[in-house]
Amino acid sequence: xxxxxxxxxxxxxxxxxxxxxxxxxxxxxxxxxxxxxxxxxxxxxxxxxxxxxxxxxxxxxxxxxxxxxxxxxxxxxxxxxxxxxxxxxxxxxxxxxxxxxxxxxxxxxxxxxxxxxxxxxxxxxxxxxxxxxxxxxxxxxxxxxxxxxxxxxxxxxxxxxxxxxxxxxxxxxxxxxxxxxxxxxxxxxxxxxxxxxxxxxxxxxxxxxxxxxxx
Amino acid sequence: xxxxxxxxxxxxxxxxxxxxxxxxxxxxxxxxxxxxxxxxxxxxxxxxxxxxxxxxxxxxxxxxxxxxxxxxxxxxxxxxxxxxxxxxxxxxxxxxxxxxxxxxxxxxxxxxxxxxxxxxxxxxxxxxxxxxxxxxxxxxxxxxxxxxxxxxxxxxxxxxxxxxxxxxxxxxxxxxxxxxxxxxxxxxxxxxxxxxxxxxxxxxxxxxxxxxxxxxxxxxxxxxxxxxxxxxxxxxxxxxxxxxxxxxxxxxxxxxxxxxxxxxxxxxxxxxxxxxxxxxxxxxxxxxxxxxxxxxxxxxxxxxxxxxxxxxxxxxxxxxxxxxxxxxxxxxxxxxxxxxxxxxxxxxxxxxxxxxxxxxxxxxxxxxxxxxxxxxxxxxxxxxxxxxxxxxxxxxxxxxxxxxxxxxxxxxxxxxxxxxxxxxxxxxxxxx
Numbered sequence: 001x002x003x004x005x006x007x008x009x010x011x012x013x014x015x016x017x018x019x020x021x022x023x024x025x026x027x028x029x030x031x032x033x034x035x036x037x038x039x040x041x042x043x044x045x046x047x048x049x050x051x052x053x054x055x056x057x058x059x060x061x062x063x064x065x066x067x068x069x070x071x072x073x074x075x076x077x078x079x080x081x082x083x084x085x086x087x088x089x090x091x092x093x094x095x096x097x098x099x100x101x102x103x104x105x106x107x108x109x110x111x112x113x114x115x116x117x118x119x120x121x122x123x124x125x126x127x128x129x130x131x132x133x134x135x136x137x138x139x140x141x142x143x144x145x146x147x148x149x150x151x152x153x154x155x156x157x158x159x160x161x162x163x164x165x166x167x168x169x170x171x172x173x174x175x176x177x178x179x180x181x182x183x184x185x186x187x188x189x190x191x192x193x194x195x196x197x198x199x200x201x202x203x204x205x206x207x208x209x210x211x212x213x214x215x
Numbered sequence: 216x217x218x219x220x221x222x223x224x225x226x227x228x229x230x231x232x233x234x235x236x237x238x239x240x241x242x243x244x245x246x247x248x249x250x251x252x253x254x255x256x257x258x259x260x261x262x263x264x265x266x267x268x269x270x271x272x273x274x275x276x277x278x279x280x281x282x283x284x285x286x287x288x289x290x291x292x293x294x295x296x297x298x299x300x301x302x303x304x305x306x307x308x309x310x311x312x313x314x315x316x317x318x319x320x321x322x323x324x325x326x327x328x329x330x331x332x333x334x335x336x337x338x339x340x341x342x343x344x345x346x347x348x349x350x351x352x353x354x355x356x357x358x359x360x361x362x363x364x365x366x367x368x369x370x371x372x373x374x375x376x377x378x379x380x381x382x383x384x385x386x387x388x389x390x391x392x393x394x395x396x397x398x399x400x401x402x403x404x405x406x407x408x409x410x411x412x413x414x415x416x417x418x419x420x421x422x423x424x425x426x427x428x429x430x431x432x433x434x435x436x437x438x439x440x441x442x443x444x445x446x447x448x449x450x451x452x453x454x455x456x457x458x459x460x461x462x463x464x465x466x467x468x469x470x471x472x473x474x475x476x477x478x479x480x481x482x483x484x485x486x487x488x489x490x491x492x493x494x495x496x497x498x499x500x501x502x503x504x505x506x507x508x509x510x511x512x513x514x515x516x517x518x519x520x521x522x523x524x525x526x527x528x529x530x531x532x533x534x535x536x537x538x539x540x541x542x543x544x545x546x547x548x549x550x551x552x553x554x555x556x557x558x559x560x561x562x563x564x565x566x567x568x569x570x571x572x573x574x575x576x577x578x579x580x581x582x583x584x585x586x587x588x589x590x591x592x593x594x595x596x597x598x599x600x601x602x603x604x605x606x607x608x609x610x611x612x613x614x615x616x617x618x619x620x621x622x623x624x625x626x627x628x629x630x631x632x633x634x635x636x637x638x639x640x641x642x643x644x645x646x647x
Contacts, residue, residue, distance in 0.1 A: 059513075060513055060514040084504075087510075088526035089515075107497075108493070108498070137526075141528065141529050
């Protein structure tokens with residue numbers, strides 16, 4: 001799988017390259033600044049890009065802007081954005097384009113290698129990978145929402161994992177239950193939130209995220 | 216309220232019909248003021264024989280009280296407040312007070328005003344009152360002639376004519392004339408009186424500067440204190456948090472390194488522990504950074520940061536921001552933390568379902584309004600959240616006003632000086 005990396009810290013950049021190459025990814029280019037990022041993405045059209053939010057020269061949200069711009073030029077280009085902190089506002093902007101194949105994770109998540117690689121592969125495959133912190137904040141905001149209040153604790157848990165972008169199989173593995181039980185929970189959730197049921201993982205995540213962030 | 220905090224705002228005007236009676240009252244007070252004048256003037260030479268000291272201790276506060284009443288009353292004829300210019304004694308104590316007071320030009324200006332007021336102020340206010348009373352008197356003159364016995368009201372204008380009930384109607388135009396003059400000049404006479412009072416009772420340029428210096432010294436001391444406290448907090452957070460965790464982390468790594476060949480399973484467990492403690496350290500550092508300067512504020516400015524803040528709260532927050540550019544970083548940061556603190560207050564106390572934030576820039580000031588539909592009853596009290604904001608804003612000469620009746624809604628209005636020329640025009644922020 002071909003990857004483009006954007007990260008200005010040499011240590012972290014080398015770490016990411018090492019980590020990805022050790023797991024059968026091919027790093028086609030690693031850039032260390034914002035202006036170079038969009039051309040690199042458009043030129044290589046990688047299977048997935050791993051991009052840091054804060055990049056030179058402005059050290060603000062350069063990486064995020066570049067990611068959104070690249071996705072405007074190449075619709076559906078899979079991009080996973082990494083950041084030292086997560087911000088609802090940025091998650092929302094990334095998702096606004098629609099179409100999936102985006103991720104937004106805290107940098108610390110890289111340390112859990114298996115999870116991180118799973119997220120990268122999910123984004124490359126057109127799925128989403130939202131940081132548990134983003135989802136946690138979204139759910140916290142919705143505590144006063146009546147339909148969400150009707151969910152059982154187990155269903156809320158499933159809703160959170162689903163919103164992160166995990167498939168039924170992954171949710172089942174995380175909660176130590178059968179896939180069938182998960183799909184029963186998801187059906188209940190969709191019924192309680194009055195969302196159209198969907199078997200497509202990606203569309204399902206979008207429906208849930210849209211629901212949560214519209215409140 | 217101190218001087219820098221008072222935004223020029225028009226004090227409430229007296230209604231027109233009340234003015235003649237107020238004028239009459241002022242005229243009477245002007246003459247009573249003579250008593251204060253005399254008592255003060257007599258007391259000063261008597262200091263030499265000590266009797267003057269207790270006299271001044273009593274009479275100066277009396278005169279000040281009298282002058283303060285006039286400051287409040289007369290400011291209602293002007294468009295601005297009349298500030299109290301008195302110096303504060305540097306240390307408490309009766310003699311120190313007396314020394315400061317006698318050296319304070321405001322004391323002598325008060326006394327001068329008492330005299331000026333008794334002559335010029337009296338004339339102006341009395342004229343204003345008499346114009347109105349005369350117009351009323353002449354307008355109802357025929358009635359007076361009719362109801363009173365002959366000879367009481369039959370000789371208007373000091374006996375120039377003699378009239379009966381029928382011919383007395385000819386003086387009504389005089390009443391009209393007086394009324395017109397009063398309409399045109401009644402209020403102006405009172406304003407003139409107020410101007411004279413302001414020129415003597417208001418602070419001189421020197422006194423204004425002294426007041427300003429006092430305020431700046433106070434707010435600087437507070438700012439320095441707050442910053443020192445902030446630094447201590449950051450140091451403590453780093454020491455107890457990230458630093459301790461990194462130490463534990465490196466210890467775990469060292470143990471794992473030593474153990475890796477002997478007991479790989481144990482080493483793996485230690486590594487997992489190390490990773491977790493690194494994660495926690497990072498998350499603590501993140502919270503700390505957010506408290507110092509939120510990254511989103513640096514990225515997106517006030518608008519983006521406030522919107523991001525609004526997104527993280529469990530109630531609906533309407534954000535309206537209309538700024539021609541980005542304020543300087545310190546102002547931006549102060550404004551952001553003020554909004555954040557105000558919204559945190561809403562979250563903690565108000566039980567609101569909706570809040571709103573409005574930020575605009577007008578007249579070289581940043582106007583920030585944070586409102587909610589909660590339970591109200593919010594007050595500024597030492598140690599409270601609103602007090603904290605007030606202190607924070609004071610460092611920038613900013614102000615905070617709270618309107619929060621019991622039962623709500625609550626509105627917190629904050630203002631920060633911010634020159635238009637200092638606003639940085641940035642290419643439109645935000646990407647979506």
